[in-house]
Amino acid sequence: MTSLSRRIVGLAARGAAPIAVAVAVQSAGNLAFHSAVGRLLDLGSYGALGAVLSAMVMLTVPLGALQTAASALVAEHGLTWETARRTLRTVTMWSLPPALLVLFCAPLLRDYFHLASLAEAVPLAPYLVAAAVVSAARGLLLGDRQVSAVAATYLVSTVARLALGLALVVPFGVAGALAGTVLSELAALLVAVPRLRGSVGHTGATGLRLGAVAHAGIAVTGLFLFSTADLLLARHHLGDAASGSYVASATVAKTVLALPAGIMAAVFPRLLAAGPTPGRTRALLSGGLAVTGPAVLGAAVVIALPSLVLAVLFGDKYADAVGLVRALASVAALTSFVTVLTHAALARRSRLIAVPWVGAVLEVALIETWHGSGTQIALCSAAALVPTLLAMVVLEGRRWARAPRANAQVAPADADPSRTAATAA
Incomplete structure (x- = not known):
């Protein structure tokens, strides 16, 4: 069994499996809800x-x-x-x-x-x-x-x-x-x-503990705004039919982030525990792969079969949104990498959790300038994603690649990562 496989099994053993299954069912239910309502x-x-x-x-x-x-x-x-x-x-x-x-x-x-x-x-x-x-x-x-x-x-x-x-x-x-x-x-x-x-x-x-609430709130709110601002602005700037197509495409695309979000909840405690240890780089890479892997796989399915996905979920009236759903699925897959690195910054209590906020501001500025069609809005979202992701890779990735400080507190080898996370949070 590979190191990544052992870590995934470990996450399930710690209790992540029920949450992952529930989130998967919730995601499927959300799609079913949107599919039925979109038809009605x-x-x-x-x-x-x-x-x-x-x-x-x-x-x-x-x-x-x-x-x-x-x-x-x-x-x-x-x-x-x-x-x-x-x-x-x-x-x-x-x-x-x-x-x-x-x-x-x-x-x-x-x-x-x-x-x-x-x-x-x-x-x-x-x-x-x-x-x-x-x-x-x-x-x-x-x-x-x-x-x-x-x-x-x-x-x-x-x-x-x-x-x-x-x-x-x-x-x-x-x-x-x-x-x-x-x-x-x-x-x-x-x-x-x-x-x-x-x-x-x-x-x-x-x-x-209000300090922990505030710090984590900055991180998760920035991530949400970064990944959803385009949808809100699309409704404001586009006509009824165009905004409906954008919402349908965005719903399909952003669903690929639901299961990774559930897995992130199990990975985050391990990032907290691994932060001060020599194995921090491996923890980030393996945990990051566990989170981004499902996102990339889900996006690949949507990109390969956009017409089928749209037809099954929403019917023939959204047939013109094939190119849009492909673009938004690609953006969603890459956004999962920003999610992992932002949680890595949160585990270190770093100010880099503000980077997605900067990305969201850039995204809003671009969309307010170019919003003539759904495709333009999707391209603006992608244009904001590229520098945001690069900034997180360079700034946060470099810090996790460094050796921990000599005076850092190292969690015991038999410590429960989930309890360590809860206490640290």
């Missing part, structure tokens, strides 16, 4: 839905940092119902002000995304609160090593979204699909809470 709605309505769904994800991306902080809290102090109750209450209170701000800005969002009514913008507010609480609950469970319970929340959420979203989209259109998405988060919370209530911890500590 006209091009303009589907373009509007895609823009709002992307805005939902953008609003909740920093919650990955919240999940990490909650996991670290439990890993250090244990999990009791009191810890869970106070954490979820605190997160709810934290999420209410931004949710109210989103609700206040609903008319502006309606106009910017050319939505048909306020009912298509308002669901962003309750989704923000629900997703925040679910993220915290998942973090608490991960800190308590209840990986299967976390995987179950993803599976139940996926089933609920398909059932409720598709049932509501027929009578209520875009607003119904968005309502189903909000309700799917509540279904995930119903699965998580009983497992929190039954946990027994050690000290019942109740404070989240």
Whole structure:
């Protein structure tokens, strides 16, 4: 067995397998949801839905940092119902002000995304609160090593979204699909809470570590903006039919990043543990290959069979998007390398986590200048990707290639990487 194979088996043994399977099912469910809704709605309505769904994800991306902080809290102090109750209450209170701000800005969002009514913008507010609480609950469970319970929340959420979203989209259109998405988060919370209530911890500590939340939030938000700004701007600049084609193409392309994201969650603790050790370069290379390999393979399938993929998922009305989906799939595959290197910088607590933010600013500037067609927007996205990736390879890769400092703390050989990560985070 090769070194990479042993590492992948090790990741599965540590509990990554249930999460990877759940994320794979979630990705398939997301594609099925978009496929069905894309067939039920006209091009303009589907373009509007895609823009709002992307805005939902953008609003909740920093919650990955919240999940990490909650996991670290439990890993250090244990999990009791009191810890869970106070954490979820605190997160709810934290999420209410931004949710109210989103609700206040609903008319502006309606106009910017050319939505048909306020009912298509308002669901962003309750989704923000629900997703925040679910993220915290998942973090608490991960800190308590209840990986299967976390995987179950993803599976139940996926089933609920398909059932409720598709049932509501027929009578209520875009607003119904968005309502189903909000309700799917509540279904995930119903699965998580009983497992929190039954946990027994050690000290019942109740404070989240805001410094860790903020630092991780900068990294994950920058990555999301870098990989999704093009879709949001496409909806704003393109006509209804063109934006619908772009959303469909981007949905297919960006799905190749879903499974690597799940694997990244298992690789990141190993990067944390390997940072101060002589094997740090090998850890980055093997972990990076485990993450980028599925992305490159998925993109290769899309690039080789774009017509078939589009026809199966969305039907004949998206046949003209073949070139677009190929370009966006290529961009998504290369973006996975930026994801790995950004997490490597996060493991070192380096300021290089800001590089994707610079890339996102460049991407927005290019698209605001050239946005005459979907192809132009995709090329602008690729033009921003190239210097961003090169900068991360040169700056971050060079630091991992160096030998660790003599006074660096080296984790014991038998240390649990997942617990080390939680504590360090």
